Amino acid sequence: MLDCIVIGSGVAGISAALTLRANGKSFRLFGSPNLSEKIARAERIENYPGLSSVSGAEFVVALKKQLAGAEITVENERINGVFAMGDTVNVALQNGEILTAKTVILACGVESVKQIEGEEKFLGRGVSYCATCDGFLYKDKTIMVVSTSKTFEHEVAYLAGIAKKVWFIPLYKNAEIEAENVEKTVRMPKEIYGEKRVLGVAFEKKGEREEIAVDGVFILKESLPPSALVGGLETAEGHVVVDRQMRTNLKGIFAAGDCTGRPYQYAKATGEGNVAAHYVSAYCAKK
């Protein structure tokens, strides 16, 4: 069985993976091919020890080189759920596979997109973060898909193949979805409303409320709120609550980086990834 699954390929996850490698632990690292949008987008980094002034793009190149040198692969797969099972932790991948490990390190960053009013309230009752998990529930129905990145366009196309009608809201430039049943609209939803389940999405235009009736809303974004990813996880103001060993309230689940709280900084995220990996190693040794 794997010692650890690291979720997130930002500096917190990378730092954890490098330490797990040095400690001889078995692990898999999941994230994105570009490592982290937050690193790639940084114009200039002036406060990271040892790198006097680098662009985010240069930092990504250096990190990729270091990962390759340590023979660590970042697997481009989104994690859709983490389940504490007592002595083990199960992790659900987007492709439907379930992995089991002794521990998990959550290094999934924080959401850069503000939640839509009603998003949390209707999660699991019409709001979904996962096209492949829940898409089949909307066969021949009308849905709305709010997407933060071009990388999710294949998921939008997948949903268009199932639903009768897709209202598509790309929160990025140059969206390219060509399907007869997809209608693109460029505006920010104000509220997801409903009763027991989602009934529609409301927008505001010049002080007037406009509503579009839908059966479901898919929100496709890089980082999920940790509480949506891990059932029963203790959070405070959207951040994972951890102790000095980066342990969460759930056995075998650790967290590091922006997801544990401010300040949102590379040095803090890197340090926490390192600490989490050391205590994961100690936890596995005890077992």
Ligand SMILES: Cc1cc2nc3c(=O)[nH]c(=O)nc-3n(C[C@H](O)[C@H](O)[C@H](O)COP(=O)(O)OP(=O)(O)OC[C@H]3O[C@@H](n4cnc5c(N)ncnc54)[C@H](O)[C@@H]3O)c2cc1C
């Ligand atoms: C424009 C910009 C400039 C910045 N400049 C600086 C700076 O100069 N100095 C500084 O110290 N800090 C800076 N920061 C802050 C810094 O980027 C963050 O503190 C740092 O990236 C946090 O690292 P992290 O590993 O915790 O999270 P992130 O870098 O956000 O990485 C999280 C990773 O988790 C992955 N992920 C999330 N959910 C899942 C999932 N369910 N399944 C699989 N993978 C998942 C994401 O794809 C991503 O790869 C800047 C931030 C921005 C946005």
